[in-house]
Amino acid sequence: MEKLGMEHLEQFLKWKKEEAERNQIDREQIKKQWLNEIESFYKQIKSFLAPLQEKQLLSLNWEEIKIQEENLGEYTTKKLHINFPDQKVVVEPVGKYIIGANGRIDMIGKNENVRFLLVDKRAKSPKITVSFDNEMTKALEKIRPLKDTEYAWKIATPPPNIQFIDLNEDSFSDALLGVIAN
Numbered sequence: 001m002e003k004l005g006m007e008h009l010e011q012f013l014k015w016k017k018e019e020a021e022r023n024q025i026d027r028e029q030i031k032k033q034w035l036n037e038i039e040s041f042y043k044q045i046k047s048f049l050a051p052l053q054e055k056q057l058l059s060l061n062w063e064e065i066k067i068q069e070e071n072l073g074e075y076t077t078k079k080l081h082i083n084f085p086d087q088k089v090v091v092e093p094v095g096k097y098i099i100g101a102n103g104r105i106d107m108i109g110k111n112e113n114v115r116f117l118l119v120d121k122r123a124k125s126p127k128i129t130v131s132f133d134n135e136m137t138k139a140l141e142k143i144r145p146l147k148d149t150e151y152a153w154k155i156a157t158p159p160p161n162i163q164f165i166d167l168n169e170d171s172f173s174d175a176l177l178g179v180i181a182n
Contacts, residue, residue, distance in 0.1 A: 031072050034096040037103055037118055038077055043155050045091065048169045049082065059083045065154030069095050082176070089179055100126045102151050116157060116167065121152035125163050 017121050062078045069075075079092035087110055094104040103118035131134075154164040155175055165171050 006152050027072060027168070031075055034072070034103060035075065035077060037151075038105065041105055041116065042078075042080060042091075044153070044167065045080070045172065048172045052162055057084075065092070067093060067095060069097055073095050084180060087180060089176065101156075105153075107175065109176075109180055111181065112179055114175045114179060116153050117156045117164065118151050119154055121150045123154070123164050125161075 046060070049058065049060065053060060059082075061081045061083065063081065064076060065079050066074055066076050077093050079090055082089040082091065089107060089109040091105060091107045094106055096103045098104040098117070101117035101119050105116045105117065107114040153167045155167055155171055157163045157165065
């Protein structure tokens with residue numbers, strides 16, 4: 001009697017091992033991309049704050065943090081402390097996998113919190129999308145090729161009528177003022 005059962009089991013286990021290795025590589029690439037997005041955000045914020053820092057109206061310091069996400073595992077990044085004479089504001093990544101966005105960073109102050117979302121750069125508000133199974137997706141791609149989405153950091157207004165505000169020096173300054181002003 002042949003031992004096909006063992007051969008099939010071995011093939012299946014090899015396939016599962018290869019799939020796990022591919023998924024790990026994909027996860028590491030996504031994690032690296034996310035860490036680059038966080039760094040890009042901080043670079044933008046630092047440039048907005050540089051004139052105030054030069055005038056010694058505020059100071060910045062960084063704290064290393066670890067974040068655990070189900071689909072990415074644990075990773076190390078940093079949060080920013082914006083120090084004013086009488087208070088501190090914290091800017092901290094929340095995560096990559098956020099419903100309705102490709103990442104989220106919060107600015108937390110004594111008066112309120114502001115959410116920065118990584119979304120389609122053309123988006124003005126959240127959009128609901130529907131995912132289909134692979135066969136439906138392939139059929140739709142033949143009719144209408146999917147376009148690569150270009151993402152940008154935006155400020156999300158509070159619910160229920162969430163709007164996305166383009167992140168620039170003025171919008172960031174207004175958000176920061178809202179977080180610190182009495």
